[in-house]
Amino acid sequence: MSIDVGIGGDADAVRAVRESLTAEGVPAALAAGDPSLWGARSQAEATIRLGWLNLPLTGRELLPEIVNLVEKAQAEGLDHVVLAGMGGSSLAPEVICATEDVPLTVLDTTDPHQVRRALEDRLERTLVVVASKSGATIETDSHRRIYEKAFVDAGIDPADRIIVVTDPGSPLEQTAIESGYQVILADPNVGGRYSALSAFGLVPSALAGADVSRLLDDAAAVRPLLAQNEGNPGLELGALLGAEYLAGRDKLILLDSLSEINGLPDWIEQLIAESTGKQGKGILPVVGAEAAEDDDQYTVNIGRDGERSIDGPLGAQFLVWEYATAIAGRVLGIDPFDQPNVAESKENTLRILEEAGDGPLPAGTPVLTDGPVEVYGDLPGNTKDLADVLTWLLQAVPDRGYLAIMAYLDREAAFDAAAVGDASFEELTEAWASADVATLRALLDYRTDRPVTFGWGPRFLHSTGQFHKGGPAAGTFLQITGAVTNDIDVPDMPYTLGRLQLAQALGDLRALASRGRPAVRLHLTDRIAGVRHLLSVAEEL
Structure with a gap:
């Protein structure tokens, strides 16, 4: 397994940012989960938001339970997996399943026409994953209520068809316990947009047919590199994002036309926009554009092509982009883990x-x-x-x-x-x-x-x-x-x-x-x- 980051014609500026970060000991400190890296005002939030660094290892603890869920669903002929979740609870599973070409119906909408289409599709073979970190997401709560009624009206016990993924102590956990639903608890020290390798990413993807063990293996393989000053793809990418911002280029055009990974820019969009867009600052990811057209824009390609590129398997990409976003947050001088607006x-x-x-x-x-x-x-x-x-x-x-x-x-x-x-x-x-x-x-x-x-x-x-x-x-x-x-x-x-x-x-x-x-x-x-x-x-x- 390898992951490569090409930084193109901005090498000198990126090198300067990287050298500044390494001189301050940032790569090793971030890999070790140091919550002080983003300043005193951000330390309390960072203290409870760095669990994603260990997910390539701790995520494996979920695999036996996930295997049991998959085997049970297969034995019962439940082959239509519906994921009710928003933001970080749905974007990563969508990318994972699209990349592995396994079917997953994602409900991250309140549009009644789209929800009705899912409801009318093989209800008798439907398994619903209700995923919400806070347990109080209004869209996901609505989906749960609608599917509960649909199952009851069809003579199906919702407890046999609904699996809940949430944080410990959330309102959704309590509702699930009262309703008799299977509950998978996620790591509470992982923010939603950093949760790709947590239960939020793994459970629905595995039920849809994706190989989540390989996803974790690929992330675990790149993890040791993230403590290094040299050969650290997360540091290289984070320095690139930070250097471009300091140079006045704050629009990141994401390209993936030749990549074997499908849809990763949509996940990166949330990660970077929500992590950096605050205090009047931020890096704006742009998905779908063909090229950078003005001097405040630059491109990064998912895959080997392009002047600036990042190549490697999906599990590793998840971890490297998360690490790079945390690095960029330090360069920008913002807290990459809150979402105040x-x-x-x-x-x-x-x-x-x-x-x-x-x-x-x-x-x-x-x-x-x-x-x-x-x-x-x-x-x-x-x-x-x-x-x-x-x-x-x-x-x-x-x-x-x-x-x-x-x-x-x-x-x-x-x-x-x-x-x-x-x-x-x-x-x-x-x-x-x-x-x-x-x-x-x-x-x-x-x-x-x-x-x-x-x-x-x-x-x-x-x-x-x-x-x-x-x-x-x-x-x-x-x-x-x-x-x-x-x-x-x-x-x-x-x-x-x-x-x-x-x-x-x-x-x-x-x-x-x-x-x-x-x-x-x-x-x-x-x-x-x-x-x-x-x-x-x-x-x-």
Whole structure:
């Protein structure tokens, strides 16, 4: 096993940062779990957040229990594994399973259409992993309640179909015990975004069919290198991230087109954005761009190609990126383990639901309507159509800024909207792209040198949402919501999924507005027609 980091043409700057770190004894101190590395104000948090360094070894203690779970599921014919989890509880398993090409249905959404699709898929053979570190994640709690009712209505005992992964002492642990669910307790000294090699990453991945023992082996093989001053891939990568930031390049374009690992940039996005985006600082990871287009941007490739690259197996990559992010936090002068602004949008969501009671949510009045798209926001008076809106958004991005697209929609809807029978793969790909709202990122990226990010809501609230509010005040925001035609009640709660989803969108807009960030909401009165219209307008800009 080997892992290689190429630092490209920035070698001198990276060398200077690396030498400064080694002179201060940082590599060995971090490998040993020294919580003082990020300053006195961060020490209390770091003291209870460095357990990830030992997961390649301590994670193996879970393997016998995981093997029993897998064998039991196989014996009972439960081959549809659904993971209900947000942020760090879902991103790593998604990457692991995509890389090993094993099926895993991930529910990191409050979109009722996406949740209903999962509910209607082989319920009689479904096993649900409910994963939440805090045990109080509103999305995951909703998923649990919905699946409990679905199982009961189908004459299935939920205790035979639900496995809970959570921290010791969480509300979810208590609920699981009362309900008779199998509970796997995670290491409480590991933060959510550093939990790839913990129970949160291992349990659902193994149940889906991934070889998690090999994942741990690969991480364990690279672990001894992380204490060294030379030949330390985590130090090299962390020094690269830190040196680029100090040089004024704070936009990290992540490429993985030729890598055997699938989807790792999405996991890195959360790790780095949430870890560094605070106190007006931060490194913004950009997923999906083809190249760095301005002097505040640079690329890192997952795989061997590219001027700056990192190559190696997935388990090792997880550990090296976590170590590098902790190193970068020291260089930036921030605490890489807290997330001070994440709770704000959650609190706004609950406040909006409470204030509205049984009445309509405070969605406001559209400033204009263009076909199946309603536009909400503070726009110039001469804005007459959707093309003007998109043009204004691109022009509103400041120097050294970025445009963030945030879609509170069903991320699998394009597969339904673009069914084209016996078409070739190329024709299918083109049809899916023309029906996928995520295509908007590339269309707008083509029309600006500024980076354009894309996030599915509310998933991004557990990821780049911290950067949006705690990072540099340089973002311009485009939020997209859609009409709900087939909602789902959340049992024993005073809201449906669709109502919760809209409240989350409005709550985040409220948080952005309180900071004076430019933000526009597009509401699709017809989701399929609205996406097609939006993409056609963007193509013509």
